[in-house]
Amino acid sequence: MAEQDEALLARVRAMEQAIGEIGTTLDETNTCRELATFLVRRLGGSVVVDLAAEQGVPPRRAATARLSSESYPSGSTLSAALAVAEDGKPLGTVTATRSGGVPFTAEEAATVHHAARLAARHIGHARRLAATEDTALHLQRALVAEPGRPHPNLEIAGGYLPAGVRTLVGGDWFETVRLHFGRSLLVVGDVMGHGLDAAVDMNAYRTVLREVAATDLPPHRVLRHLDSVVAEDDARRPATCLLVRVDPARSTATFANAGHLPPAVFGADGSAALVDLPVGPPLGTGVGGYEPTTLPLTPAETLLLFTDGLVERRGEDIDVSLARLAALRLPPDPGPHQVVDEVLRRLGAHRAEDDVAVLAARVRARPTA
CATH class of the missing domain: 3.60.40.10 (PPM-type phosphatase domain)
Incomplete structure (x- = not known):
């Protein structure tokens, strides 16, 4: 029971840390960098974040992060979708890789998915705000x-x-x-x-x-x-x-x-x-x-x-x-x-x-x- 409590407490701490470190600005590229940096500190290895582009266009590599001792070898890999909560459409993916074949634990997987959802909400909010501002600015310029x-x-x-x-x-x-x-x-x-x-x-x-x-x-x-x-x-x-x-x-x-x-x-x-x-x-x-x-x-x-x-x-x-x-x-x-x-x-x-x-x-x- 004590182990379960400790695991739950660790997950809560990770969630609090993610909330404080991911989405500090309205810039989606910066949010992706914060996501990658956060996960590397928590999990080690390397993390890449790709943002989806329009249909037929390859995804854009928005952020990468890795420990100085890590390269990009094959090993244990964990991917999570950056999904928008409102309509479920994926904004992209975050992929964590760890060399040596060390598997990710269930707690680590939960941290990746939670951080990805958090980043996706911030990116979705930033894009909706940018669209609103762009519409308003075009309206104003059309008037004058x-x-x-x-x-x-x-x-x-x-x-x-x-x-x-x-x-x-x-x-x-x-x-x-x-x-x-x-x-x-x-x-x-x-x-x-x-x-x-x-x-x-x-x-x-x-x-x-x-x-x-x-x-x-x-x-x-x-x-x-x-x-x-x-x-x-x-x-x-x-x-x-x-x-x-x-x-x-x-x-x-x-x-x-x-x-x-x-x-x-x-x-x-x-x-x-x-x-x-x-x-x-x-x-x-x-x-x-x-x-x-x-x-x-x-x-x-x-x-x-x-x-x-x-x-x-x-x-x-x-x-x-x-x-x-x-x-x-x-x-x-x-x-x-x-x-x-x-x-x-x-x-x-x-x-x-x-x-x-x-x-x-x-x-x-x-x-x-």
Whole structure:
């Protein structure tokens, strides 16, 4: 009876050790390495872990481990399937080999099967989470990457980066709306907060904005109308928004700002300058008070609209953050695509703590006779 108790206690200890050492990250290859290392320490010999691939493709060797005194000879071999508990489909196999013909005991076999099941659960969870994140990210990018088409006389480029893999979706967006007489409305907005609720509100803002902008109201009146509509719905989160109506025929841009950061203009020499604009309250407050500002915008200049994730850094004053953007010097004559790529790279936007949405635009030069 004492021997049975001791064996049961040893099995429990092995299970506790496996739980603490296998599946410490969401990386399936690392989980396989942890599985192999754990089993080698418990059993000796050598252990290999193979992950199944799609049908017709050989399994992938994900991890190997062995004692320094062991080679890969033939001997006692024990295999266990890495099976997913939900549907029973094998993710792969773990194979333990011990030279000298020393057989594995029942307790050792139980340890291998328990560790394999534990690793399989972690791998299955990681894959399901990765699939969910991939779906959410594609949804977010589809929402922000399919703006309306501006007139052909305006060249644009946009980009969106999520705030890391755990955030999934957010409330940043950009938009373009084609207006009468060759003009186009450029929009960038940021709904407060993150997650699915922010993304839903973001899509609602875009929908209302498209309807209001289609009436061809000036930008400040578009903001005023959008603010009043959203303020009537208490469930909607506030949002910042910047509108720019570009008129290529007159080489002008008319701005209206609802609590958003100012845009930047890159000149033909690659230098940047922030646009000084009056700032009204965020959308959804019902306060209104938006003012228009009309400035020249020539074909030699590229306008950049962006959300705060591009420049803001934790613990840093926003003026310092904006000054970093204004200090950029790009190669001469940067077009919209180059501006987007260079700004995202130079400001480290891929490591930003918040969502990043950017929209760059340049008036196409008229062909000379």
